[in-house]
Amino acid sequence: MAVDxxxxxxxxxxxxxxxxxxxxxxxxxxxxxxxVNEHVEFVTVEMGRxxxxxxxxxxxxxxxxxxxxxxxxLFKGPMETPKGGGGxxxxxxxxxIWNAFANLRHFQSLPGVSTVYSQAGIPVNxxxxxxxxxxxxxxxxxxxxxxxxQGKRLTSAPGxxxxxRFAFQTARRMGLKKVHCGHKANIMKMTDGLFLERxxxxxxxxxxxETADVIVDALCMNLVLRPQQxxxxxxxxxxxxxxxxxxxxxxGGLGFAPSxxxxxxxxxxxxxxxxxxxxxxxxxxxxxxxILSGLMMLxxxxxxxxxxxxxxxxxxxxxxxxxxxxxxxxxxPALATADFTRAIIDRLGKTPRSGKGSPVPAEGTQDKxxxxxxxRPIHQEVIRTYLNVVSHVCGCDVYLDTALxxxxxxxxxxxAAADTPFKLTLISNRGTQVWPTGSIYTECVDYYRVRxxxxxxxxxxxxxxxxxxxxxxxxxxxFTVGSYELLRTFDGVKGYSMAQGQ
Ligand code: NAD
Numbered sequence: 001m002a003v004d005x006x007x008x009x010x011x012x013x014x015x016x017x018x019x020x021x022x023x024x025x026x027x028x029x030x031x032x033x034x035x036v037n038e039h040v041e042f043v044t045v046e047m048g049r050x051x052x053x054x055x056x057x058x059x060x061x062x063x064x065x066x067x068x069x070x071x072x073x074l075f076k077g078p079m080e081t082p083k084g085g086g087g088x089x090x091x092x093x094x095x096x097i098w099n100a101f102a103n104l105r106h107f108q109s110l111p112g113v114s115t116v117y118s119q120a121g122i123p124v125n126x127x128x129x130x131x132x133x134x135x136x137x138x139x140x141x142x143x144x145x146x147x148x149x150q151g152k153r154l155t156s157a158p159g160x161x162x163x164x165r166f167a168f169q170t171a172r173r174m175g176l177k178k179v180h181c182g183h184k185a186n187i188m189k190m191t192d193g194l195f196l197e198r199x200x201x202x203x204x205x206x207x208x209x210e211t212a213d214v215i216v217d218a219l220c221m222n223l224v225l226r227p228q229q230x231x232x233x234x235x236x237x238x239x240x241x242x243x244x245x246x247x248x249x250x251x252g253g254l255g256f257a258p259s260x261x262x263x264x265x266x267x268x269x270x271x272x273x274x275x276x277x278x279x280x281x282x283x284x285x286x287x288x289x290x291i292l293s294g295l296m297m298l299x300x301x302x303x304x305x306x307x308x309x310x311x312x313x314x315x316x317x318x319x320x321x322x323x324x325x326x327x328x329x330x331x332x333p334a335l336a337t338a339d340f341t342r343a344i345i346d347r348l349g350k351t352p353r354s355g356k357g358s359p360v361p362a363e364g365t366q367d368k369x370x371x372x373x374x375x376r377p378i379h380q381e382v383i384r385t386y387l388n389v390v391s392h393v394c395g396c397d398v399y400l401d402t403a404l405x406x407x408x409x410x411x412x413x414x415x416a417a418a419d420t421p422f423k424l425t426l427i428s429n430r431g432t433q434v435w436p437t438g439s440i441y442t443e444c445v446d447y448y449r450v451r452x453x454x455x456x457x458x459x460x461x462x463x464x465x466x467x468x469x470x471x472x473x474x475x476x477x478x479f480t481v482g483s484y485e486l487l488r489t490f491d492g493v494k495g496y497s498m499a500q501g502q
Contacts, residue, residue, distance in 0.1 A: 016077025018275025130240025
């Protein structure tokens with residue numbers, strides 16, 4: 001009996017819903033054929049539709065959570081999110097609870113996958129690193145009035161730092177020369193402004209890498225016009241989500257775009273497409289996205305040789321026109337999922353003619369796991385970037401449910417602020433100033449922001465938050481207050497935005 005000189009890496013496995021079982025089965029067959037199972041033990045856990053159907057609104061059992069946390073790696077097929085009913089996406093939940101803060105996706109033209117760029121001879125080969133857990137993906141939303149719903153968008157300095165540092169480290173490891181930061185900081189000056197500011201700070205630790213920033217709308221146009229100018233783009237969560245799908249379109253669709261969600265302790269590797277309910281159960285799904293994501297996972301744990309062999313076999317098969325029904329030369333027969341996978345297995349050990357693919361490390365090198373799971377944290381950590389900042393209260397914004405006119409709101413609020421340290425300085429509606437000045441053409445809805453700032457002669461820091469609460473109580477005697485935001489300075493700089501038109 002062979003003596004196992006190294007322990008196997010345990011990987012939690014979820015086949016997924018819909019086509020999940022079919023493409024995961026195919027992918028595992030391929031990994032096994034490449035000798036991966038010598039070094040890896042897959043532990044199947046329960047997540048997704050069946051768990052939701054048993055009334056578990058989180059979509060994963062406690063046992064599944066414990067296993068993923070114990071393994072530190074989750075390999076998953078697509079999972080269905082129940083429509084309506086308040087159930088959150090299990091895919092987003094998994095990324096967020098386990099702090100898989102960076103979503104890394106590779107977009108590369110593949111042989112046999114015809115696109116307008118491949119036909120024009122334009123090479124596409126770049127990475128997107130998407131911030132994965134902040135931004136609008138908190139899903140923090142409120143109905144504040146009959147007509148208005150608000151979503152909160154959160155951006156933190158440590159959250160930005162984690163994703164920027166991961167991106168630069170990855171770029172350095174891959175020998176990339178230039179990294180772009182995509183953003184919308186011209187409009188979201190504080191949230192995306194922070195994302196960009198931290199990009200610039202972290203970039204200083206990687207002086208050999210050239211950097212640039214690009215506004216996300218211009219980025220979309222540039223990607224379509226000249227995708228070859230990009231090597232790596234870092235983006236906030238929602239923008240990254242949208243731009244990633246645009247990028248997938250450049251290389252032939254979601255079926256060819258692998259995805260890794262990397263965290264400090266736990267990482268998740270998954271296909272980016274969904275459960276394809278329209279073709280589920282027919283054995284015709286394309287497993288390429290999951291296979292390529294599996295390769296990212298093998299490289300994550302150190303099985304470089306096996307990953308390179310599989311990658312080359314996939315490329316050889318694609319070059320030779322091997323295809324499933326969703327892509328490729330319609331003149332050639334479309335293979336079932338299992339036959340497509342068998343064709344790849346048959347090409348293990350071959351080298352692609354196109355010169356793409358990866359050099360395969362010599363036998364006995366880079367073919368053992370190097371992955372060591374970081375120790376389990378003792379408690380939920382609070383991560384911080386800016387320490388010793390001096391902040392002072394200087395007012396508050398109060399959000400009112402009312403259909404009064406701006407003038408009438410101003411009269412009421414001026415009365416409420418009498419005998420307080422505050423004066424009414426601004427009223428806005430949907431972010432646009434409507435008082436003390438504004439345009440008659442600005443239409444209002446039943447939700448106003450009224451801003452109170454300290455009167456002349458009162459200094460920031462002369463009092464604390466309680467005085468703003470006292471003002472709030474006075475307003476709440478007559479109005480329904482939907483929400484309230486404290487206004488503060490941080491090291492003397494205002495920590496709140498101006499209104500449009502202010
Ligand atoms: P989808 O990606 O499942 O399907 C869109 C289209 O692409 C369909 O026509 C489908 O047949 C085709 N397609 C997708 N993957 C394919 C493959 N591997 N081979 C061949 N064709 C493929 O998107 P959808 O229909 O919007 O979503 C269906 C379900 O998937 C929803 O419940 C959604 O919540 C879930 N979903 C899950 C994930 C994930 O787990 N990461 C991602 C997206 C959607």
